[in-house]
Amino acid sequence: MKNRLKVLRAERDWSQADLADHLNVSRQAVNAIETGKYDPSLPLAFKIGRLFGQSIEDIFDDEFQSPESD
């Protein structure tokens, strides 16, 4: 799953550790999400959305294509 976490973090000039502090998770968790090694749980995804004032869909892209769009 692709995401814009790194971009959003850079816009605020936050380090991974800063973002981890805001989300109350480890820096490793932030790194794993940014590098696509881990998809956050739904509660964490909502937390990220609230923190950046955006919807989950605006931050995460599950690359799902509906049959109609083919």
Added chain:
Amino acid sequence: MSNRSKSFAGLFYGKNTIHVMNFIFVIMLLGGAAMLADNSFGEVKPLSAIANPLTSAVILILAVPVISYLVALGSNVDRHCAEDYSFQLMANAALVALATMVFFSLIGKLDFLLELIGLREIQANDLVGITLMSWAISFFYFQRKGLK
């Protein structure tokens, strides 16, 4: 219906997965209880004069769900206290460790294979060591490789 869901492998995908897993886990439950009962009536050295095969079997079979429940309660605390990422790493690694332990346990039963490769008998303590090692290795593997 896709080709994958029509095939045998398709049984393990999508909405069928839970039914297959339910079946497998019921077999595992009954098989595990049968193994405990069979072992209790086997050539196991009694540690106490009052120990008898039937009470040993009943105690062991009843102890497993009780201890499992307590461990599940402990794991719920872990889940709430630990961050999701760490918990997922730990849980995925534990699954690998469990499968590795079962594999080595089965290998340990194959005397001809142990002789062939020049390995000594695998004992209960070895299985604990194997499980701990495998859990740790898998934990670092998933941390490096990712959880997807």
